[in-house]
Amino acid sequence: MKTFLFCVLVLLVILIGAYLYRVLRGPTIFDRVLGLNGISTKAIILLIVIGLYFDRVDMFIDISTGYALLNSVGALAVAKYLEQKGLS
Amino acid sequence: MLTRSRPISSEFLFFKTMTLFVFWVLLSASFDWIHLALGLACSFGVTWLNSGHSPFIPKFGLWLRIFLYLPWLFYKIVQSSLHLTKLILDPALPIEPQLISVESKLNHHAAIVLFGNSITLTPGTITAEVDHNKLIVHAIDNVSREDLESKQMESKIAEIFKDEKPDL
Amino acid sequence: MEILSIIFIVGGLFFLIVAAIGVIRLPDVFSRSHAVSLTDSLGAFLMLVGIALHDELGKNTLKILVVLALLYILNPVIAHATIRAAVRAGLKPWKKENS
Structure with a gap:
């Protein structure tokens, strides 16, 4: 089971790399924001799997809840700012 | 304040x-x-x-009907996810992205919120703009567009909110 | 129970991989956002349900369900805000001819 969870962790990190390619490469700024949003969803899942791997789910799930709330506020703020500023 | x-x-x-x-x-x-x-x-x-923002409290019957609506929404999510998976894994990439405008008959703020979020949560369609009861929706191909234009989801939500006072 | 949770986690990973391929392959912002919403809705659901089945029932299961509900409420809002900003900035959907 430990080996399986380790493989899941490695695969999730590779997937984050794919999103990071989109963030670095993206033609417009909205692509970058979208990639960051996808990375944050992956990071929430990654934190819970890390908790399962170290047998401390009760601690890591609190961290991931806080991360989800903070990230949503940040992403909404960036989207609102871009809505007023537009492409430039 | x-x-x-x-x-x-x-x-x-x-x-x-x-x-x-x-x-x-x-x-x-x-x-x-x-x-x-x-x-x-x-x-x-x-x-x-935060007390100035939204004084709308759903009654108990409304909560019950929303909870009964969720399994159907989940069925739609699974169905359209499989469709989108087929589209992405196809080597020819047969997508036809388009912006369409949908006019709904819903006349309640909470109903519009629920409708827009359901559309966005279903992969293949995403709400781009909301103005009273007119929505601009981005659909990835014709199957998603026809699914949206069959008004199935809208009639389900109108059924949920049928005995609320209209406030739009 | 363990087998069931492994099946769920592998199913979730499949959808996450498909979404990552979509984010790299698809041509414009709007269609990429469909791929991201595929991750959020089905991939995260299957992964988190698999993890909740692996643990014994208790407080942790409830907290995982709270995280899942937060994801399902907040992610459409973020996607809608980003796409609305893109539409107001004047981006047009991708067409086959001018690619």
């Missing part, structure tokens, strides 16, 4: 405080009286600061 547009109902304050307090207990998981009192004070403070 001084220029409050709508009056505060005490019922609204009570329900929102209790929701936040349950969330606090779930996160802190300690039952000392000092922690509980601190949580109650914090959740009441947050509710008081």
Whole structure:
């Protein structure tokens, strides 16, 4: 089971790399924001799997809840700012 | 806070405080009286600061009907996810992205919110703009567009909100 | 129970991989956002349900369900805000001819 969870962790990190390619490469700024949003969803899942791997789910799930709330506020703020500023 | 547009109902304050307090207990998981009192004070403070925004409290029957709606929504999500998976894994990439405008007959703020979120949650369609009851939706191909234009989801939501007072 | 949770986690990973391929392959912002919403809705659901089945029932299961509900409420809002900003900035959907 430990080996399986380790493989899941490695695969999730590779997937984050794919999103990071989109963030670095993206033609417009909205692509970058979208990639960051996808990375944050992956990071929430990654934190819970890390908790399962170290047998401390009760601690890591609190961290991931806080991360989800903070990230949503940040992403909404960036989207609102871009809505007023537009492409430039 | 001084220029409050709508009056505060005490019922609204009570329900929102209790929701936040349950969330606090779930996160802190300690039952000392000092922690509980601190949580109650914090959740009441947050509710008081936010009390000007939305005094809409769903009745119990409405909650029940929304919960009965969720399994159907989940069935739609699975169906369109499989469709989108087929589209992405196809080597020819047969997508036809288009912006379409949908006019709905819903006449309640909460109904429009539920409708827009359901559209966005279903992969293949995403809400781009909302103006009263006109929505601009981006659909990835013709199958998703026809699914949206069959008005199935809208009639389900109109069924949920059928005995609310229209306020739009 | 363990077998069931492994099946759920592998199913979730499949959808996450498909979404990552979509984010790299698809041509414009709007269609990429469909791929991201595929991750959020089905991939995260299957992964988190698999993890909740692996643990024994208790407080942790409830907290995982709270995280899942937060994801399902907040992610459409963020996607809608980003796409609305893109539409107001004047981006047009991708067409086959001018690619």
